[in-house]
Amino acid sequence: MFQLSIFLENTKGRLAEVLNLLTQLNVNIRALSLADTKDYGVLRIVVDEPEKVAEAMRVREYVVNLTPVWVLRVPDRVGGLAGVLTQLADEGVVVEYMYAFVEKENEKAQVVIRVQNEQVMAAAMQKLALA
Amino acid sequence: MKMKQEEKRLLQGLQKTVERVLNIPYYQGRLADIGIKQAGDIQSLEDFQRLPLTSKEDLRLNYPFGLFAEPQEKIVRLHASSGTTGKPTVVGYTQHDIELWADIVADGLRRAGISNQDVIQIAYGYGLFTGGMGLHYGSEVLGALTVPISGGNTQRQLMLMQDFGTTVLACTPSYALFLAESLEEAGIARNELRLRKGVFGAEPWTEGMREEIEHRLGIEAYDIYGLSEIMGPGVSMECSEHHGLHIDEHFYPEILDEQGNPCPEGVKGELVITSINKEAFPVLRYRTKDLTTLRYGNCSCGHTGWTMDRVSARVDDMLIIRGVNVFPSQIEEAILSVGGVEPHYMLVVERVGSLDQLEVQVEVNSRSFVDEVRELEALQSRVQRRIEEITGISVRVRLVEPKSIPRSEGKAKRVLDKRKG
Numbered sequence: 001m002f003q004l005s006i007f008l009e010n011t012k013g014r015l016a017e018v019l020n021l022l023t024q025l026n027v028n029i030r031a032l033s034l035a036d037t038k039d040y041g042v043l044r045i046v047v048d049e050p051e052k053v054a055e056a057m058r059v060r061e062y063v064v065n066l067t068p069v070w071v072l073r074v075p076d077r078v079g080g081l082a083g084v085l086t087q088l089a090d091e092g093v094v095v096e097y098m099y100a101f102v103e104k105e106n107e108k109a110q111v112v113i114r115v116q117n118e119q120v121m122a123a124a125m126q127k128l129a130l131a
Numbered sequence: 132m133k134m135k136q137e138e139k140r141l142l143q144g145l146q147k148t149v150e151r152v153l154n155i156p157y158y159q160g161r162l163a164d165i166g167i168k169q170a171g172d173i174q175s176l177e178d179f180q181r182l183p184l185t186s187k188e189d190l191r192l193n194y195p196f197g198l199f200a201e202p203q204e205k206i207v208r209l210h211a212s213s214g215t216t217g218k219p220t221v222v223g224y225t226q227h228d229i230e231l232w233a234d235i236v237a238d239g240l241r242r243a244g245i246s247n248q249d250v251i252q253i254a255y256g257y258g259l260f261t262g263g264m265g266l267h268y269g270s271e272v273l274g275a276l277t278v279p280i281s282g283g284n285t286q287r288q289l290m291l292m293q294d295f296g297t298t299v300l301a302c303t304p305s306y307a308l309f310l311a312e313s314l315e316e317a318g319i320a321r322n323e324l325r326l327r328k329g330v331f332g333a334e335p336w337t338e339g340m341r342e343e344i345e346h347r348l349g350i351e352a353y354d355i356y357g358l359s360e361i362m363g364p365g366v367s368m369e370c371s372e373h374h375g376l377h378i379d380e381h382f383y384p385e386i387l388d389e390q391g392n393p394c395p396e397g398v399k400g401e402l403v404i405t406s407i408n409k410e411a412f413p414v415l416r417y418r419t420k421d422l423t424t425l426r427y428g429n430c431s432c433g434h435t436g437w438t439m440d441r442v443s444a445r446v447d448d449m450l451i452i453r454g455v456n457v458f459p460s461q462i463e464e465a466i467l468s469v470g471g472v473e474p475h476y477m478l479v480v481e482r483v484g485s486l487d488q489l490e491v492q493v494e495v496n497s498r499s500f501v502d503e504v505r506e507l508e509a510l511q512s513r514v515q516r517r518i519e520e521i522t523g524i525s526v527r528v529r530l531v532e533p534k535s536i537p538r539s540e541g542k543a544k545r546v547l548d549k550r551k552g
């Protein structure tokens with residue numbers, strides 16, 4: 001699946017502006033993370049119909065990119081996430097970054113993972129029957 | 132000068148200009164100071180090179196009409212350039228001057244392969260600024276269909292460009308870029324336009340910017356040069372060879388170093404121009420503050436005489452950062468050579484403690500944006516390193532969002548110097 005990555009300048013109120021726009025566009029943000037530096041940041045969000053949202057944002061002059069990511073359900077026990085990540089690492093998966101979120105309906109913890117190599121990840125997912 | 136006969140003709144032209152400026156009390160006094168009382172006192176180009184230089188300051192001292200060589204009843208038009216401080220500088224034209232100027236511009240356009248078959252959209256400002264009207268009269272003399280739309284009103288520019296079948300666009304390079312961007316935004320495809328050439332000037336631009344404009348608009352771009360104190364656009368212009376700008380024979384160019392001594396052919400220095408056969412506002416050795424080089428020769432387009440390189444920088448645009456001279460065009464060159472960012476930039480100079488700091492703001496390009504901060508940081512440091520290689524100073528590069536740097540409909544303002552005022 002795809003996440004939206006949005007380039008944002010670190011100016012006062014800019015993040016709120018984007019979130020307001022997404023509200024106006026009636027977009028439900030399922031997961032969110034912000035990676036930032038002193039001057040700018042990259043806002044990453046998981047939404048329904050990412051292509052449609054990306055287009056609506058591009059029209060409004062945002063720099064938006066659709067980035068392939070993986071969403072995994074994490075076993076609900078101590079060391080659950082560590083276990084999954086260890087298994088993936090053993091299969092040669094290199095994680096670029098990840099962020100967690102909780103699905104509202106079932107309150108299950110999930111993680112969004114961006115990997116270096118999509119094919120390696122796909123193979124690992126199949127082998128480990130995580131998909 | 133290569134040929135004796137041409138040297139003689141040139142000297143005659145210069146003598147006539149000296150004769151003409153001797154009618155103006157201000158010049159008369161300055162020439163008398165070095166013992167020049169009549170044009171006949173100038174017997175060689177060496178004699179001529181001893182004459183005093185004229186600067187914008189001399190024009191200000193004689194504001195508004197003090198340097199006119201004709202009585203007011205013979206002057207049919209005024210133009211003026213905005214002074215950054217105080218009064219503008221004012222220039223006048225007789226009917227003869229207006230016609231001469233139009234012929235000069237028409238010649239330049241012709242050498243660029245533009246003809247009476249063309250539709251020329253003139254998006255330079257009309258008014259006291261010479262850009263719009265200068266191109267306008269030249270275009271009419273050429274017999275081209277002339278569209279005097281002036282600058283600004285971008286949506287109308289795009290509409291008429293399509294409806295009138297514009298083939299040649301004339302404006303500042305920064306406005307050309309803005310129009311290109313606006314065409315993309317409006318979703319107007321290249322094949323809906325008949326645009327084939329662009330005539331761009333009135334601000335210094337780089338070879339990288341030319342490629343960018345040519346690529347985005349799908350045209351061939353020509354550099355045109357001029358300044359109102361000399362006449363206006365058309366003092367020099369590129370032909371289809373694109374090997375520098377041919378200087379019209381009505382202008383005698385010199386290149387001087389910082390001490391005012393002549394530079395050898397091919398060495399960069401300040402361009403100094405003397406007008407030949409201009410009536411109302413003759414100029415004697417006028418310091419343009421533009422840095423370039425000169426060479427003499429023939430071109431396949433039929434031009435014989437002086438050709439100048441594109442003006443890489445204006446003395447007035449020079450920033451002194453921690454004692455090092457930096458020109459905005461160097462930053463432009465660096466930014467365009469790296470790629471991954473838009474060709475729009477803003478330079479912010481500040482004094483932090485006792486040190487000058489130059490911040491270069493540049494827009495992230497949406498096509499090359501990748502999601503990782505690491506990649507953005509790499510892009511940032513690539514731009515930074517390239518600028519440091521070209522200018523020799525360390526700068527701070529700041530990536531900003533697209534369209535966040537103000538676009539210009541005329542001359543772009545690219546420097547914010549917070550050290551002043």
Ligand SMILES: [Zn+2]
Pocket residue numbers: 242370371372377430431432433434
């Ligand atoms: Zn030529």
